[in-house]
Amino acid sequence: MVTVHDVARAAGVSISTVSRALSTPERVAAETRDRVTRAADELGYRTNRAASGLRRGRMHAVGLVVPDLENPYFASVTKGVQARARSEGYDVFVADSDEDPAVEAELIRALAARTDGMVVASPRSDDESLRAALAGVPAVLASRELSLGADGADEVPYIAVDDASGVDQVLGHLSALGHRSVGIAAGPPTSWSGLRRVAGLEAAAERWGVTLVELGSFQPYFQGGVQAADHALARGVTAVTAFNDLMAIGILDRLRDRGVDVPGEMSVVGFDDVRMAAMFSPALTTVHAPLARLGGRAVDLLLARLRDSAPASAQLPVELVVRGSSGPAPAGAGT
Amino acid sequence: MVTVHDVARAAGVSISTVSRALSTPERVAAETRDRVTRAADELGYRTNRAASGLRRGRMHAVGLVVPDLENPYFASVTKGVQARARSEGYDVFVADSDEDPAVEAELIRALAARTDGMVVASPRSDDESLRAALAGVPAVLASRELSLGADGADEVPYIAVDDASGVDQVLGHLSALGHRSVGIAAGPPTSWSGLRRVAGLEAAAERWGVTLVELGSFQPYFQGGVQAADHALARGVTAVTAFNDLMAIGILDRLRDRGVDVPGEMSVVGFDDVRMAAMFSPALTTVHAPLARLGGRAVDLLLARLRDSAPASAQLPVELVVRGSSGPAPAGAGT
DNA sequence: GAGGTGCTTGCGAACGTTTGCATCCATCGG
DNA sequence: CCGATGGATGCAAACGTTCGCAAGCACCTC
Numbered sequence: 056m057v058t059v060h061d062v063a064r065a066a067g068v069s070i071s072t073v074s075r076a077l078s079t080p081e082r083v084a085a086e087t088r089d090r091v092t093r094a095a096d097e098l099g100y101r102t103n104r105a106a107s108g109l110r111r112g113r114m115h116a117v118g119l120v121v122p123d124l125e126n127p128y129f130a131s132v133t134k135g136v137q138a139r140a141r142s143e144g145y146d147v148f149v150a151d152s153d154e155d156p157a158v159e160a161e162l163i164r165a166l167a168a169r170t171d172g173m174v175v176a177s178p179r180s181d182d183e184s185l186r187a188a189l190a191g192v193p194a195v196l197a198s199r200e201l202s203l204g205a206d207g208a209d210e211v212p213y214i215a216v217d218d219a220s221g222v223d224q225v226l227g228h229l230s231a232l233g234h235r236s237v238g239i240a241a242g243p244p245t246s247w248s249g250l251r252r253v254a255g256l257e258a259a260a261e262r263w264g265v266t267l268v269e270l271g272s273f274q275p276y277f278q279g280g281v282q283a284a285d286h287a288l289a290r291g292v293t294a295v296t297a298f299n300d301l302m303a304i305g306i307l308d309r310l311r312d313r314g315v316d317v318p319g320e321m322s323v324v325g326f327d328d329v330r331m332a333a334m335f336s337p338a339l340t341t342v343h344a345p346l347a348r349l350g351g352r353a354v355d356l357l358l359a360r361l362r363d364s365a366p367a368s369a370q371l372p373v374e375l376v377v378r379g380s381s382g383p384a385p386a387g388a389g390t
Numbered sequence: 391m392v393t394v395h396d397v398a399r400a401a402g403v404s405i406s407t408v409s410r411a412l413s414t415p416e417r418v419a420a421e422t423r424d425r426v427t428r429a430a431d432e433l434g435y436r437t438n439r440a441a442s443g444l445r446r447g448r449m450h451a452v453g454l455v456v457p458d459l460e461n462p463y464f465a466s467v468t469k470g471v472q473a474r475a476r477s478e479g480y481d482v483f484v485a486d487s488d489e490d491p492a493v494e495a496e497l498i499r500a501l502a503a504r505t506d507g508m509v510v511a512s513p514r515s516d517d518e519s520l521r522a523a524l525a526g527v528p529a530v531l532a533s534r535e536l537s538l539g540a541d542g543a544d545e546v547p548y549i550a551v552d553d554a555s556g557v558d559q560v561l562g563h564l565s566a567l568g569h570r571s572v573g574i575a576a577g578p579p580t581s582w583s584g585l586r587r588v589a590g591l592e593a594a595a596e597r598w599g600v601t602l603v604e605l606g607s608f609q610p611y612f613q614g615g616v617q618a619a620d621h622a623l624a625r626g627v628t629a630v631t632a633f634n635d636l637m638a639i640g641i642l643d644r645l646r647d648r649g650v651d652v653p654g655e656m657s658v659v660g661f662d663d664v665r666m667a668a669m670f671s672p673a674l675t676t677v678h679a680p681l682a683r684l685g686g687r688a689v690d691l692l693l694a695r696l697r698d699s700a701p702a703s704a705q706l707p708v709e710l711v712v713r714g715s716s717g718p719a720p721a722g723a724g725t
Numbered sequence: 726g727a728g729g730t731g732c733t734t735g736c737g738a739a740c741g742t743t744t745g746c747a748t749c750c751a752t753c754g755g
Numbered sequence: 756c757c758g759a760t761g762g763a764t765g766c767a768a769a770c771g772t773t774c775g776c777a778a779g780c781a782c783c784t785c
Contacts, residue, residue, distance in 0.1 A: 441771035
């Protein structure tokens with residue numbers, strides 16, 4: 056291992072100078088500086104993060120906790136987090152809580168101790184346990200709001216997608232296609248963005264003159280969609296808007312099994328636009344959420360918070376992507 | 391921050407004793423030991439990884455480099471790596487090379503410096519650059535073989551899936567269904583497992599009395615499959631076996647677009663059994679590869695290598711999962 | 726009863742880096 | 756020409772942990 060001593064010897068300076076030349080270049084004479092830098096990369100010097108971290112208290116690493124890495128939603132967020140962090144010189148610890156709040160809390164505590172801060176994607180664990188796990192940890196939330204103070208003050212900065220706009224676009228689209236009765240396949244009642252999307256749908260329904268039919272709450276996966284599809288048929292809606300793409304795909308699959316033509320007899324719309332959405336047939340009409348960018352922005356927020364501590368939560372714009380799973384309402388329906 | 395000093399004071403012992411009680415419990419008297427442990431977790435003590443790492447030279451962290459986190463294959467491997475590492479008390483740095491060998495090399499060097507070892511999934515970068523990047527780094531390869539010595543000696547331990555058995559099962563299955571002419575939609579020529587699967591197919595073809603038709607090399611994604619599908623139709627095969635599921639799904643999609651019934655007119659078989667494979671219609675017949683387990687085993691190998699340095703590469707068994715995309719060869723074909 | 730054995734504990738150095746403080750030197754103003 | 760000023764550099768301490776070494780002590784054996 057090549058240390059700062061080796062570089063110092065090679066450059067003919069003291070180790071302090073090496074350290075300064077590398078971390079605060081403006082505090083060292085130009086000529087000395089590049090003698091040092093030259094020596095450093097000739098020897099292949101890399102500063103020892105452990106030593107540096109010990110001394111400065113900064114590890115140059117961030118942590119990321121997600122409920123399931125195999126879920127394409129979180130895979131994309133992870134990709135974005137990693138990319139942005141790396142471009143800022145930070146490395147990222149990733150941890151998968153397997154949807155278990157207890158594991159999640161433990162992961163947060165474990166990683167918080169060896170990182171400068173955490174990005175946490177925890178769509179469904181309850182406020183109380185998340186609050187406890189996050190106490191004293193510099194963190195940014197992905198797709199979720201949470202205040203640390205019981206009174207709603209001291210909010211954890213978060214970065215989310217503009218759900219209201221997304222569902223508004225969905226309903227506008229369906230309305231324009233003549234749908235008057237739209238089923239909602241909601242996500243888990245504990246999901247922050249799930250609730251938010253339902254609320255947005257209700258607001259949008261009024262605006263677009265559409266009647267909403269609540270089909271129930273379902274697991275935000277393929278099987279949840281399968282269940283939802285039967286409810287949609289039972290309730291006689293002409294379109295269904297699902298909490299997310301995975302559910303929408305389950306709906307599509309079930310409808311095909313039951314011989315229902317999509318979009319001829321029923322339109323289906325998802326949310327998120329995971330890669331998979333475009334691979335189906337009919338390809339899924341869905342709201343494109345810039346998930347990798349969301350991850351990147353979360354890192355930006357976190358680093359800003361670590362530096363000047365002036366973090367501003369943000370909403371990312373979304374955009375409806377019309378594909379094959381939505382079409383005109385069947386003639387004679389509604390109206 | 392609570393340090394070993396605080397614990398020592400609370401327990402009425404020296405810091406050495408605290409350190410020993412926590413890391414080598416057998417070297418400290420039972421009564422003292424649990425006085426210390428009690429004090430430790432009353433105060434919420436967590437050993438400072440930076441300090442510990444600095445002193446011991448072990449960071450209790452492993453690195454993982456993959457080409458694309460959004461690819462379900464690597465998402466599963468990542469999940470497995472993380473789970474196993476965590477169960478051994480290790481945290482994992484994850485890095486996405488975006489399929490770029492130069493980035494990959496840089497990531498390996500960067501992470502190697504702050505971890506105890508690396509798990510590297512690099513299916514397609516060339517031997518030479520990978521060898522260079524891995525020099526002096528304790529590493530385990532996922533789904534790839536590589537020797538460090540130019541003469542083929544000094545092999546990097548690896549963990550892969552039993553490709554030969556997988557493709558043999560595929561061909562056995564297709565043969566039993568009466569297929570005599572099977573198209574191969576191969577992966578990139580630089581892919582280690584791609585080559586391996588083709589070789590396995592050739593061996594199996596002989597055994598099963600099936601004629602192989604090489605359709606070409608395609609990108610291991612959806613679009614690659616779309617291309618391959620047209621070739622399959624052009625060549626008049628009754629079944630196609632794809633390099634992986636993503637390609638197989640692309641084939642499925644294209645065949646549907648072209649009005650070809652699957653499996654009536656053409657059977658399609660994938661490889662890997664990513665989650666998505668079961669969601670399609672027809673659901674994909676494919677070879678189930680235990681990818682999360684593969685990630686876990688990679689970690690086992692790495693940790694073994696770090697401890698006793700007796701690493702034994704291994705192959706994981708695979709199993710054909712027959713679903714809807716494969717069926718009897720159309721009557722009158724072949725024979 | 727004296728010397729030895731082995732278990733438990735404490736002391737202090739070391740890991741590699743950063744940084745406050747001191748030193749040195751050149752430049753500048755009076 | 757001398758003292759002040761300030762930029763560049765070096766010295767040494769400190770970050771929190773681990774571990775070699777040695778001291779202390781109780782117990783055992785001859």
